[in-house]
Amino acid sequence: MGKLILFGNTLGEGGDHLFTLHYKQLISSLDGMIGESDRGARRFLAYFRDQLEKPIHHIPVALFRKKTDVSEINFLLEPIEAGQTWGYVSDAGWPCVADPGHLLVQRCRKKGIPVEACLGPSSIFYALVLSGFDGNRFAFNGYFPKEPVARKKEILRAQKESGVQIYIEAPYRNQATFESLLENLDEKRSLCIAKNLTLPSEEVITRTVASWRERGYRFEKEPVVFLF
Amino acid sequence: MGKLILFGNTLGEGGDHLFTLHYKQLISSLDGMIGESDRGARRFLAYFRDQLEKPIHHIPVALFRKKTDVSEINFLLEPIEAGQTWGYVSDAGWPCVADPGHLLVQRCRKKGIPVEACLGPSSIFYALVLSGFDGNRFAFNGYFPKEPVARKKEILRAQKESGVQIYIEAPYRNQATFESLLENLDEKRSLCIAKNLTLPSEEVITRTVASWRERGYRFEKEPVVFLF
Numbered sequence A, B: 001m002g003k004l005i006l007f008g009n010t011l012g013e014g015g016d017h018l019f020t021l022h023y024k025q026l027i028s029s030l031d032g033m034i035g036e037s038d039r040g041a042r043r044f045l046a047y048f049r050d051q052l053e054k055p056i057h058h059i060p061v062a063l064f065r066k067k068t069d070v071s072e073i074n075f076l077l078e079p080i081e082a083g084q085t086w087g088y089v090s091d092a093g094w095p096c097v098a099d100p101g102h103l104l105v106q107r108c109r110k111k112g113i114p115v116e117a118c119l120g121p122s123s124i125f126y127a128l129v130l131s132g133f134d135g136n137r138f139a140f141n142g143y144f145p146k147e148p149v150a151r152k153k154e155i156l157r158a159q160k161e162s163g164v165q166i167y168i169e170a171p172y173r174n175q176a177t178f179e180s181l182l183e184n185l186d187e188k189r190s191l192c193i194a195k196n197l198t199l200p201s202e203e204v205i206t207r208t209v210a211s212w213r214e215r216g217y218r219f220e221k222e223p224v225v226f227l228f
Helices: A021-029 A038-045 A070-081 A101-111 A124-130 A148-160 A171-184 A211-214 B021-027 B038-046 B070-081 B101-109 B122-129 B148-160 B170-184 B208-213
Strands: A001-007 A032-035 A061-063 A085-089 A115-118 A137-145 A164-168 A188-196 A203-208 A222-226 B003-007 B034-035 B060-061 B086-087 B115-118 B138-143 B164-168 B188-195 B203-208 B222-228
Touching: A001 A101, A001 B208, A032 B115, A038 B222, A061 A148, A070 A101, A085 B034, A101 A115, A101 B122, A115 B122, A124 A164, A124 A188, A124 B101, A137 A148, A137 B122, A137 B170, A148 A171, A164 B170, A171 A188, A171 A211, A171 A222, A188 A211, A203 A211, A222 B086, B003 B021, B003 B070, B003 B101, B021 B060, B021 B115, B034 B038, B034 B203, B038 B060, B038 B086, B060 B086, B060 B164, B070 B086, B086 B203, B101 B115, B122 B188, B122 B222, B138 B148, B148 B170, B170 B188, B170 B208, B170 B222, B203 B208
Parallel strands: A001 A085, A001 A115, A032 A061, A032 A085, A137 A164, B003 B086, B003 B115, B034 B060, B034 B086, B138 B164
Antiparallel strands: A137 B138, A164 A222, A188 A203, A188 A222, B164 B222, B188 B203, B188 B222
């Protein structure tokens, strides 16, 4: 029996100083890689070009996307059951957090395949730690609903919960979501915007909603974590 | 103006292969360290013995504990305002998650002191990724209430929430909490027990409550994350 190793990816180009010393050892043991996208998996492997015995284009990359039929999981795990060590990597940040990797892990657990994790940076948790909010209790709620009325409803629901509420957003919806947060959150509530985390352009700002309303903010199409 | 750098600690002895390559650079720039305990901060610094110019016992360590009066935060930040670079490290895992570090970050934000994060392993997120549960939505709820009736109430409340529910527990209460989970969770619900994460004795088991009831489990006094 082989092994599945879950790898955390970088949060953007050139973030490989945030990989742990453990990565190198594990990467050099891989027989193949399962990726959320071919490009994402190859970009990840390329960070370790010097640690690998074979050229990175000779390492088989298998795809496992949200749209992949669940029945194909058995096929993906076949080489591992035959004794090989494969990795799984999502396109950015941690595996199994906003991607379908947990379905692979579930199946591995059912089949008795060992699973190991080797985690790097996560935008969600860099955001939490840097926000100044009390991290003793928090909820990650994924993406905001796309539809404005549903989004408003979600914001009003989350505002009533205890603990920090954390969301990610598709970059092209940042501005609309921000406006909706300013409209619907209590003016005394603190709202934190954390963008381009771990990158040179990282910015984390925490203000009250009243203060955000006064100053406003213009987003680029960039990765943002919203916390309140 | 100096800087506050938030460091993640290991989850146990010898976990320093999980530090990132970035740690070394940042550690060697430190003028001092704020710690949740003197022992925890010194143990952390000792990992970098070879990277530091001065003996680790010559690096000032200031304490910031749950019981520290909040009025002392200004005192702790004085050298940073005067231009120095200080670190903050909790006793295990991430800063600002189950320790008072967020109060330091809040004050820094108010004073305009730059804050940087350099994060290592987190038991909570290793547990989430390895559980096989769907990480698209989850809540970290801290410690279970100590008192049995309040604990039961909390379990029943959390069971109704959507998303994965995550808890840590004081090691000596693991067994009582586990029994209470088996008693109060729906028998079809999956319960994951993740212990000694990132250590050689790491174990992560996910089963239905019905199956746990049948097999039982004996805990040592060890760090456990409970997920359901």
